[in-house]
Amino acid sequence: MALQNDKPAPAFDVLLFGATGFTGRLITRYLSAHPQRSTFKFAIAARSKSKLDALVNELGLDKNTSILVVDVTKKDQVEEAVKQTKVVINTVGPYWRWGTPVVRACAVHGRHYVDLTGETPWIMSIIFKYDYLAFKTGAMIIPSCGMDSIPSDISVYLSNKTLKAAAGPDACIDESTTAFKIKGGISGGTIASMFTMLEEVPPHIVKAARQDFAISTSVTGRLSKPPRLVYTLPQVTPPIIGSFFIMSHSNKAIVQRSWGLFQMDAFKAEAKATAAEKDSKKLLTYGPEFRYEEFLAMPSTIGAAAFSLVMGLIAVTLMIPPLRYLAKRYLPKSGYGPSDQEMEKGFLKATNITSSIPTSTAPRTHVKTVIKGRGDPGYLLTSMMISECALALALEQDALPRREGGVLTPVTALGDVLVKRLKDTGRFEFESEVLKSGEADTRKTR
Template structure:
């Protein structure tokens, strides 16, 4: 990537709901000297946003504005050539953003987004992985609420177990312990419904496999392609009811966000099986107060998935959406929101006293505010620590955890707290 590019960061889709929050966070909180710009389709909206950002007087300063009329490869290529890193908050990604990724891969421009659209991520990896590596581009999809927290939680657990017991992880169970939210934005809802319109049943079935993004099977055929949990088993009743209990995490049931998160975590582990462990397995659930509540949630989510596969029902649901694309909960309504993830990882090194790691991820605020911080701090980390990231992980399609402990440390200073602690006996190192 050329070091003489005009901008350090360009934010594409800056006038959308998540885009505005991202731009506001850059202006209010980024203290590192950067040159940045906001890009979108409407000059008047960009000018209005830039004026508000300038008036706020934050340390990140006011951005330049760039109009991009169409999200085509030629148009985005012109944009990508002017920046070191392109942040993309334009959704639905499967509908608009394949040309954006292609342009970045072909121009050697680093790219980060906040999608949770696993079938689209699988698609762009297949199409542009070799191109990105060839042109020295780092591509990191899903570095928002989906799926950076889960990926960093898993990374932190594995890192601790490696440091203490010098071994990998067999099983890891995570739970969304608390998700107090003011609701989903119009863009998020439109994206979720749009996946059923865009992808066929077979494609959606394929991405239900939590290992669908893992490169392990393609690289090393000596080991199990899809390892099953080895340290716990669900009873027939638990599988039918959709609710079960796990030590330290309580009653668990189906999580609506588990799919994208599990896929990204297993891509991380599949890239480094000697570090994570060849039998590494990550499963994510939602914590509930009682088995009855868990069973109802699990069954309702199953029925909802089946119902949304029917086009007329999707059309009805779209008509009742609270927010349109580009809209979402007000900042005031999210002030008491909270996100907490808890996880337990079991070390491969078996002993009489169980050897485990307990990880806790907490953010006091709205999920879209969290997404903005994850995206911006990820970009700053890549900008400042590019040589280390590339030396360790190379180019191509990486995951949020590839930004390493430096990313976690920067997030901590921004109010995103992630702590891992040892359970069980003393370390062997």
């Protein structure tokens, strides 16, 4: 496979695949009205020219928005389109079925890439196939840039920064837990991906992808606690009680990959970096004993236990083909979603508690990080999150914390640049603080 390091100047800064899908339309609308719209060249792509033309008319897109007819199953069309842009936003899923050719083209031609996948088996496969190639060509491949899994990734990232600022650069995380409170719909694309995992991915690959640190680097850390009916967030008053969260496995995998990439960066820096570079890399590490979990906040212990049992029953039911067929008929389909009014009523609140490992010179320190989002998390906020990831890659390359390509995660590739961009949307709030005896201290970092 030839490496395409001699890159022609791209015609576009951002190219969106799947623009005519429900989430694709939201992304198109968001980017077309973005405050920085005059600073980037934007193109939309889909299989159907007539649907693209209808989208242009529906949103009143200006003549500076280019249109490409691209079928992601056609290798030549994908290659030609990818070569024309700096950054690809890919919303065409299920990714196990349709995503690999797009990632391959980006890795070969050194173009950056973001998507909305929660399909850990697929991420595992593209790491194996294209991580090194992307590293060589400088392509930043960043999966899971929406509700899967930016809030989870950022919550730990900010808690670690606050912990290091309070307890010193040598502080290591013991446990980090995030409780999610959300109001919003489940994407039809997410449901389609779930069925793809059940019907198309070999069971041994699904099993491997569900193991701790399945998509981490060559380093592995502390194993997770076993699943349970009721979860509790420590160090908050009143305690937050919750149940199993359907997104927890995919989110945890991304957080663990961030942990592994930060650890590896620090190991590499020890061999050849300056003292200042070593210190900066060390500040990002979570520590060798890091353990992460998350859950869905519920109003009561009984409600949490009941919901966990129901989720378990649904999981068993979906393993039975006739019952799975019935579920497909009634669950949301790809391409459809809630109205603007319904999406405005949605919200996200992620509360993370991160605790350090006590030492002979430093007591255990607890940090609370809260992320709030105004709008439906799975649709409206997701369209904003992935758009800001793409714009960070397209417009702020020199400000990003990472200069190397590869299959990365939102915080390892984009770090504080992404946090600031999300905050600047006016839809997101971030706060991180040290706790004292279960109560919020005044030492806030955001």
